[in-house]
Amino acid sequence: MRMEKGKSTIIQQLIIAAMMIILMMGFGVLMLLQQGGVVDFGPAAFYQFLTIHGTGMIGGAVLAATAIMWYFLNKYVKLSLSVLKLNIVLFVLGVVMIIVGVFAFEFSGSWTFLYPLPAISSGAWGTAGALTYLIGLQLVGLGLLIVLLDAGRAIIQKYGSLGKGLGWDVITGKKREQDAPPAAVVASTMVVIVDTAALLSGTIVIFMNIIHVINPAFTFDPLLAKNLTFAFGHILANSTIYMAVIAVYEILSRSTGRPWKSNKAFLIAWTMSTLFTMIVYPHHLLQDTVMPTWALIVGQVLSFANGLPVLVITAYGALMIVYKSGIKWRMGSSLIFLSMFGWTAGVIPAILDSAIMVNHVMHNTKWVPGHFHMYMGLGVIAMLFGFMYYLVQNDQSIRPNQLDRFAFCLYTLSILGVSFSFLTSGAISTPRKFATHFEQWQAPAIFGGVSGIFLMIAIGIFIIYFIRYMVNRNKDFSVEKEIA
Template sequence: MNTESVKTVVDRRDGKLAMAHFYVAFIALAIGGLAGLLQTLVRSGKFELPSWTGYYQILTIHGVVLGLVLTTFFIMGFQLSLVSKTSGTLTDKQRKTGWIGFWTMTIGTVMAAIMILTNQASVLYTFYAPLQAHALFYLGLTLVIVGSWIDGAAIIMAYSSWRKANPGKPSPLLTFMSLVNTLMWIVATIGVAATVLFQLLPWSLGLVERVDVLVSRTLFWYFGHPLVYFWLLPAYMAWYAIVPKIIGGKIFSDSLARMSFILFLLFSIPVGFHHQLMEPGIDPAWKFLQVILTFLVVIPSLMTAFSLFATFEMFGRSKGSTGLFGWVKKLPWGDARFAVPFIGMLAFIPAGAGGLVNASHQLNQVVHNTIWVTGHFHLTLATSVILTFFGISYWLVPHLTGRVLTKAMNKLAIIQGIVWAIGMTFMSGAMHAAGLLGAPRRSSFSTYGGSEQAAEWIPYQIAQAVGGSILFLGIILMLYIFINLAFFAPKGEEEFPVGEVADQAEKTPMVFENWKLWLGITVLLILFAYTIPFIDMIENAPIGSKGYKFF
């Protein structure tokens, strides 16, 4: 880590930009969390929605607001603060670019939200054709994506400025990680931007009569799987480079951290077909290829696990621990900044195992389109990622607002993390179990409540409602903590923890800064994985009886 470039405090002007992103993110948490609670209650069969709303409307709110809005705003605010901290205060031009990105995303979010709330865009989180939304919904989503690109431009500009001022030196680790995630996001969102701008938006405006559904779904999942890593990599940033400082240890290896992020850039995008394993119209050989590429993503995940637990063990040994797991006792379990993200780390073990099931062609046939997939989704994003985001908020929000994390808020934060873990154990566990029994995803209780098979699912649906209720309590606690840290906590200077690399770590090679190489390989992998399948889809697309191209 290039500690000489790390400032003590993030510039207040940069802090206001990051906090603006966080305000929108936590408003999204409140709205999306309420929709999620209502959704689980409806699925239990013990609750009916008011006549003025519907199950698929609240399902769309929950997915879009939490899966796209909360995550994108939080991640961009977090990465801007990381760059400002480790590469120096943003220039006026960079900061202005960030504000333009923020307002573009916010305007797009409001447009999409209005369409969902007026029930003109109940098309779910994936907004698959032939479900059709109002044109303003698609336009709003486009603005969210474009705004995130503008935010990303500010990060790229800051990185470039640092490199020009420090030739021949590896960039600060957290700036490097933010850049990788930004580049991956820009490349990945080209897919969803293409299907929205050239297919769904013209279709909703009546400019074209039909949509090629398979092409649309393929473009979405070209984006949809790296979206998962866009969520996950900021958590990895905290695990790799911030948690070691919090516990009083050092980063195991700067080079290993950079290599794992480069591998995510290479292998996270050309793998969308593993979400389409059950769909005809795609040659099985290309599905098999992308399944192999999907399993290659396991490598940087295992590298991360090794690095993290090596850091923990090195710290424990330095404090005198002995035995195989003696170091566990030395970790600061009373510090919410560590304890809550650590719960997220542990959740990623079963979450990763479930991901291997989803990516395997044979096993995927058992769980495809069942609520198992939703349970997996809630272990990865809603536990591993979100709990780490909460852990980041405990120190970053007071740092940016000139306040401190008090002992009372620290204790409440630990309680909040435990409440979340309990609620998710009930809800995600029940989803996985019901999925193995064939319970479908996305369906309300009324859809299948009278069937004989549904009787097997009812206990699990009730368990989901119990878990969802506990999680909503966790959301209330988190919102209380956020408001306190942003507006009411005592004035002071909260630490922005940035880890230092262990003394025995190898020197970081400059090849990691060769973006022509890494982006070139990324583009080649994408072209290799998608060019021929796309040609096949377009050449062999049958026309359905209603004018849409169905498969």
């Protein structure tokens, strides 16, 4: 049997992403154990861990989510496989530079690299560290940008414009609902739009940082830099869910044999989230009193509504498509269904936090990592491994066994453990990004660290399944060759 075109590249990409994610979890565990007073690497190492963990996790999630988006979008429009491969090369090059920057040259300015921090480290790192880190990050961004531009090109070629990719002609009644673009195309169009904006902001601010590091006499407006940086970081991190959610649409509709219809409500929800995702980033700037008040209010108010339209329409759709469908729950569909729960549950503490009253108390506490670990860890990560199991399930005799089902339960419980550890710490006012904790803050951190170890075991079992599949597949190929 011949492989679908591009599938082995997708698999390579998923393996790189999955390996990165489990490795980065290791740094997460080390941080929690340090905060919990169990181990002590010193504050400098903690901030290196924080930097590599934040960058690596977002990078790994983006890489995996790109694989999901590419795989399904490619069924509707013609994408370039060489561009996808080039992205992997740029990604790996970039990650190597980032690792060198963080561990060899000790850059530890966090994945938010807030200007002018890369240039003023009080001796913690030098020019070399800042430059390798920033250039590495730029390479990773460049890889994603070319994949998105190619996707945008393909969508425009087939549907006429990005607006039509979002189904605007259906919303305005010029086209019938039955002829609306498929859900995968709508979601990809949204991602093309928001992530191109994010990557352009990122590129500008990374370049300005690079010039400033080389020549400190060159300065620029720190407030502008902060706006660009958080537009970049907020949108990029958020968009992982909008890429990965394509797996929900495609896998649930294939597993139930029912189509996922892009009706008007669905299209309107996606257009709203496209807009909101791009304009709510000022919720990261609430402490910058020099920001125009209206921008802060818009960011704050719309944060309530940021992902909500798409979340509601997707959660509702997922329930409806599964209801009385006689679906057979396999690892892929189970993880995908679980991810909907993770995404929904993770948004609740985020919405709480975007209430100004709550934000006054919770801002910069571990409540914040609490909510994003829940929706990334139980949302995006579940979508990613759900996709992985799905990709493999029809291919071979290799079937998930008791161990995989055990891993499914372990994964669910332990990521909840990690998330609740953060939320509890936040509720008792533990600040985030602190290398050491007072004694009364340590217990939740230790609990989270132990949960994180169990989480790594669960993810390890997922990865082992995938590796078993790879080994089997190679065997199959050699058999094929022998026959040929």
